[in-house]
Amino acid sequence: MSTIIHQAVSRAYRVLETGEPLGRESALELAGIPGDAVLDLASLAHKVRLRYSGESGALHTCSIMNAKSGECGENCRFCAQSRHNSAKIDIYDLASEDAVVEQATETFAQGVRHFGIVTSGYGYLKPTPEFRRIVAMIDRLRRELPGLNVCASLGVLGEETAASLAEHGIAHYNINIQVDPSRYGELIADTHTVEERIATVRLLRKYGIPVCCGGIIGVGESMTERIGMIFALADLDVAVIPLNVLVPIDGTPLEAAPATGLSDIVKTFAICRLVHPRKIIKFAAGRETVMKDFQGLLMLSGANGFLTGGYLTTRGREVGADRAFVSQLAQFGGRAS
Numbered sequence: 001m002s003t004i005i006h007q008a009v010s011r012a013y014r015v016l017e018t019g020e021p022l023g024r025e026s027a028l029e030l031a032g033i034p035g036d037a038v039l040d041l042a043s044l045a046h047k048v049r050l051r052y053s054g055e056s057g058a059l060h061t062c063s064i065m066n067a068k069s070g071e072c073g074e075n076c077r078f079c080a081q082s083r084h085n086s087a088k089i090d091i092y093d094l095a096s097e098d099a100v101v102e103q104a105t106e107t108f109a110q111g112v113r114h115f116g117i118v119t120s121g122y123g124y125l126k127p128t129p130e131f132r133r134i135v136a137m138i139d140r141l142r143r144e145l146p147g148l149n150v151c152a153s154l155g156v157l158g159e160e161t162a163a164s165l166a167e168h169g170i171a172h173y174n175i176n177i178q179v180d181p182s183r184y185g186e187l188i189a190d191t192h193t194v195e196e197r198i199a200t201v202r203l204l205r206k207y208g209i210p211v212c213c214g215g216i217i218g219v220g221e222s223m224t225e226r227i228g229m230i231f232a233l234a235d236l237d238v239a240v241i242p243l244n245v246l247v248p249i250d251g252t253p254l255e256a257a258p259a260t261g262l263s264d265i266v267k268t269f270a271i272c273r274l275v276h277p278r279k280i281i282k283f284a285a286g287r288e289t290v291m292k293d294f295q296g297l298l299m300l301s302g303a304n305g306f307l308t309g310g311y312l313t314t315r316g317r318e319v320g321a322d323r324a325f326v327s328q329l330a331q332f333g334g335r336a337s
Contacts, residue, residue, distance in 0.1 A: 060282060060306075063116070071083050074192055075191045085253070180228030214244070240305070241276060243269060
C-alpha cells in the first residue's frame with residue numbers, strides 16, 4: 001500500500017476518534033485503496049456508524065408505495081417509468097386514498113414505521129387537484145396510524161407545495177441528486193436539471209422538512225465522481241442518504257450497463273459513512289437483486305438503514321424476511337428502529 005494511502009487511512013481513523021467528517025482529499029485517496037484493504041475500510045466505517053450515527057446502532061427501515069406509475073415526461077436513463085423508454089411496466093394514475101391507507105396499514109402492522117408515497121412525473125410546482133389529494137392522504141394516514149412516519153417522493157416542488165407539506169407534517173421528503181451534479185445532464189436526464197432538484201432540497205430545508213437525498217451507483221460514473229456526489233450531499237446537509245445500486249431494466253438506455261465491482265461499491269458505502277459520520281445512510285435499490293449474497297456486507301460497511309418490501313417497478317424482499325435479516329445483523333450491532 002502506498003504512503004499516500006497509508007496517510008489517508010490514518011486520517012480516516014481520526015473520524016472514529018473525533019467524529020469529524022473525512023475531508024475530500026483523503027476521500028479521493030481512499031478511492032484508490034487496494035482490494036485486500038477494502039474490508040479494513042468497511043470495518044472502520046461500521047465502527048464509525050455504531051459510534052456516531054444513532055442510538056445503540058439502530059437501523060432505519062422504511063417502505064414505499066408506487067402510488068402513481070409510468071407516463072413520466074422526464075428522460076431519466078435508468079428509469080422504467082419514463083415515457084421516453086420502452087420498459088414494460090404497469091401504468092396507472094394516482095391510487096385511491098383507501099388503497100394507500102390499506103398498504104400503509106399493512107406496512108405498519110409488520111413493524112415498519114416509515115412509509116413513503118411515491119409518484120411518477122416531474123413534480124408539483126403549484127398545488128394541483130392531484131397534489132391536494134396526496135395531502136389528504138397524508139392527513140388521513142397521520143390521523144388513523146399514529147406512530148407512522150409519513151414520507152413522500154413527489155418530484156420537484158415549488159414554494160407553495162413545500163410549505164404545504166411542512167404544514168401537513170410530512171416526516172421525510174425524498175428527492176435524489178443521483179450523481180455528481182456536474183454529470184447529471186449526461187448520465188441521468190436532460191429534460192430537467194439537477195439545479196431544480198437542489199433548489200427543492202433547499203426549499204424543503206427552509207420549511208424544516210428532513211430531506212432524504214442520495215444517488216445511484218453504476219450509471220457510468222467514476223469513483224471520483226461518486227465522491228463528488230457524496231460531498232455535494234454534505235454541502236446540502238441532508239438528513240438521510242439513500243444509496244442505490246443500479247438494477248438494469250430492459251427497455252431503458254442502461255439495460256446493458258456493466259455491473260459495478262463489489263469492491264468499488266463497498267468503498268463507496270464506507271467513504272460515504274466517513275464523510276457523513278452522523279447521518280442515516282440507507283441501502284435502497286439493488287440490495288437483494290444485485291448484491292444478493294453480499295447485501296449483508298454492504299450493511300456492515302457503514303449503512304444504517306434500508307428499504308424493505310417492494311420498490312417502484314422492481315421487486316424487493318418481504319418485510320418478514322428482512323426482519324430475520326435485521327436479527328442476524330444485530331450480532332454485529334444493529335436493530336430496527
